[in-house]
Amino acid sequence: MGASRTGKSSIIQMFLNGKCPESYRETVEDLYYREYTVDDKTIKVDILDTAGNMEFPAMRRLSIATSHAFILVYSVDNLASFEEIRRIIEQIKEQRSTNYQEIPIVVVGNKTDRTEKRQIEEEQVQDMLQELGPLHCRFAECSALDRPSIIDIFLKLLSLVQLSAARTLSPILRRKVSERLKKKEFIENEKGVSRSRSLIRRTSMKKKTQTEKLSETPNDCQIS
Secondary structure, three states: OEOOOOOHHHHHHHHHHOOOOOOOOOOOEEEEEEEEEEOOEEEEEEEEEEOOOOOOHHHHHHHHHHOOEEEEEEEOOOHHHHHHHHHHHHHHHHHOOOOHHHOOEEEEEEOHHHHHHOOOOHHHHHHHHHHHOOOOEEEEEOOOOOHHHHHHHHHHHHHHHOOHHHHHOOHHHHHHHHHHOOOOOOOOOOOOOOOOOOHHHHHHOOOOOOHHHOOOOOEEEEEO
16 A cells, blocks of 8 residues: 555566566556465465555555555655555554554555655654554565565565465565575465456455365465
8 A cells, every 4th residue: 555656566566577567557456366375275365456546545444444464655755655654554553443553564665766866764764653653564665676675575574474374475585585584485376366356346246266165264365
């Protein structure tokens, strides 16, 4: 989540596909879905790319209400986008008042390749998080053009979620986990797919998948 034109979609595309979109397209809502098999259990991960403007407040409220973890993105060269992060965190605290302190959040400053136009320093972010805390939160900076820095975002998120099995989200991520964390390598299900659909439709109509026919119920994880 985050303001418009902060690079949310570019971060997701770089993470999943290793490349950024060539042109800007305003996001209403895109959902990317992956399935992974780890230790004979299936993990389902939904990555929801939300609208950056406030024309869809109901969709934003629903995203906050149903997500298990958040990546909140601002642009380091746009002070207004940073202030939007504060508003989103306050909305999360308001809507999830019973457990907001346990919700994994990674605040991300994107577009570090524009250092000559930087308006937000790391100290400002840390001060804001301390002011809004206590939060189950980490901070990262990245450029959507640099995949290793994108992978680091998801490593930080997964360390908060403590869902080590989901570190198979990409071959690059698996290699980095092996190098940094010295964990055992997990097996990725060959049936990873991506799709885009309405969150409203997703919550009101559950589509039966092949996974649901298995004897064990899969674990779900949604990242907004």
